[in-house]
Amino acid sequence: MTMQFNDETFRGDYTYHNSPEAIRRFPFPFDQDTYMYSVNIEQHPGGPKGTPFEKMFDVDEHYVAEMKDREITLAEDPLRCQSLPHMELAGWDLLELIMVSKARDYPDLFTLHRDGNDWHWINKPLGIEKKFTFLDATTLPCGPMEYITRQTQGDFALLHERDNNLWMDAGMITSQADWSLDFDVGMNFFEWHAPVPKARKMGVFDKALKFLLAVGQGQHYRRLNWTMTVNPRLDTSPENYHKWGPEKRTITPENVGQKQFLRVELQTFFRLPRSNALAFPIRCYLMNLEDIATKPKWGRRLHRVLRDIDPDLAEYKGFAVNQKTIVDYLSQFDDGAPTSPGIFPD
Amino acid sequence: MPKTEFSPSIDSRPTYSGLVSQGAAPAIMVADEAGAQALTDLAASDASVMDHAHVVLVGCGAAALGDVKPVALHEAPDFDAATPLVTQLLNTARMGTQIYLAGSEGLIGHVSALAFAAGMPVDEIQMEHRGSIARRMQCVHCKGITEDVTTDPFTCAHCGLTLFVRDHFSRRLGVFQGVCVDAETPGVVPETVEIQA
Known part of the structure; x- marks a missing residue:
């Protein structure tokens, strides 16, 4: 195998780290020096070679460790993975999409042999080899959505379309930015987004829903979203808020560069062929301020964005209590020079 | 007691438009x-x-x-x-x-x-x-449901955490969401107030 996978943790001793290559390819989410909500959607996949936009489902050095962390979270709380009864077919659609894409994009890591409905899947990084019958759930150890998302980085929501709306009727959610699948499963697009401030009045959700409903077979799109997380923790769930909440108050001027992470979500959308459901993978990338600032353009820009952000958004994204410490730290990297357009480092 | 009018809130908060006869249907x-x-x-x-x-x-x-x-x-x-x-x-x-x-x-x-x-x-x-505006609250942490909650914050009847009352509502579960109010600063709890319609 050509890719090296990190031995690292996302809890406890937090040994998560990014290599120079991971820093270089980090999906920095700001294409200008200010931020406000937008429906920033573009086609997926597609992007410069080596970026996380190049392949359908990006696999990187954190793959094996992220899957171990998911296993721990699911063992503690099986309700993080739920699928309402009518969603099994969408689960098979997702399994097919991921297996076919990964075997094509990473032939040295994944192999898929298909003979009719007799499938043979080999996942080398996780040491899995499985023969099963496509569309027959009794031939897998668990449902198809759970099976494939235990082997794929990122959270996954499967959205059922009816009544001109999208309903979150299944999901694998173990690295969420503070929302509960168990509470939200079964909600429609406006209901599960209800707690997001300002955006409804700005028309963002109406536009986004209209766009998503129009996504057709074979069309794939992406957008970036972001928040801030103290420590490289994937499981920032509301369920465990009373456990990770105290960590948010441990930021000091001395440790902020190492402990404060920018959390970027690469969100993609795929229309699924049999179920007509939408797959909505939410892939999480974490990088601390110290590593971000190694790219001068990113250090300058992040300082300006976080300094000038709408106070409601700082509150919603959960970093208002640490905003001053963060901005003071980042100011050392901002010499006032102009920044180039786009998200990539110079 | 007349029908209750609730103040406008977020999209997941249910509204109750009142009973209108659909005739002699089952x-x-x-x-x-x-x-x-x-x-x-x-x-x-x-x-x-x-x-x-x-x-x-x-x-x-x-x-x-x-x-x-x-x-x-x-x-x-x-x-x-x-x-x-x-x-x-x-x-x-x-x-x-x-x-x-x-x-x-x-x-x-x-x-x-x-x-x-x-x-x-x-x-x-x-x-x-009609009647009491007490809420049926689910603790997001232990998943226990506390009935007849009239104050914000309140104490989860199951795990004992102090929870604040959200307007976020799950139709599937029939409950509002309660979230630990002092998660980041244990013991620092805001003053208790009565829930308003």
Whole structure:
């Protein structure tokens, strides 16, 4: 195998780290020096070679460790993975999409042999080899959505379309930015987004829903979203808020560069062929301020964005209590020079 | 007691537009003592609505319905006792059966969740809020449900954490969400206030 996978943790001793290559390819989410909500959607996949936009489902050095962390979270709380009864077919659609894409994009890591409905899947990084019958759930150890998302980085929501709306009727959610699948499963697009401030009045959700409903077979799109997380923790769930909440108050001027992470979500959308459901993978990338600032353009820009952000958004994204410490730290990297357009480092 | 008017809130917070007769269709009606008045008002607007109605009264007696005479009238001391009967009525309901729910948010949340689980379409469920504005709250941490919550914050009846009251509501579970209020600063709890409509 050509890719090296990190031995690292996302809890406890937090040994998560990014290599120079991971820093270089980090999906920095700001294409200008200010931020406000937008429906920033573009086609997926597609992007410069080596970026996380190049392949359908990006696999990187954190793959094996992220899957171990998911296993721990699911063992503690099986309700993080739920699928309402009518969603099994969408689960098979997702399994097919991921297996076919990964075997094509990473032939040295994944192999898929298909003979009719007799499938043979080999996942080398996780040491899995499985023969099963496509569309027959009794031939897998668990449902198809759970099976494939235990082997794929990122959270996954499967959205059922009816009544001109999208309903979150299944999901694998173990690295969420503070929302509960168990509470939200079964909600429609406006209901599960209800707690997001300002955006409804700005028309963002109406536009986004209209766009998503129009996504057709074979069309794939992406957008970036972001928040801030103290420590490289994937499981920032509301369920465990009373456990990770105290960590948010441990930021000091001395440790902020190492402990404060920018959390970027690469969100993609795929229309699924049999179920007509939408797959909505939410892939999480974490990088601390110290590593971000190694790219001068990113250090300058992040300082300006976080300094000038709408106070409601700082509150919603959960970093208002640490905003001053963060901005003071980042100011050392901002010499006032102009920044180039786009998200990539110079 | 008249129908409750709630202040505008987020999209997931349910609104209760009030009971309107759908005529002499098969019907399942569930109400508590305050909600029973909404059923008598409904019958006064159209007596035929009771012709094929099963009424389940929770925590009150038949007297609450006055001289309204549905096809069948059942009394249950509380939600738990009412659940098997309501579930049976829902599971055996014919296509086109109308659901009328009236009373507290706890009663409406509890029974509407049973109705959705039984596959009832949302436009065949009517709801009218009457009486107490106490909420049925689920602790997001331990998943325990605390009934009749009237203050914010409140103490989870199951795990004991101090929770703040969100307007975020799950129709599937029939509950509002309660989240630990002092998660980041244990012991620092804001002043308790009464929940407002």
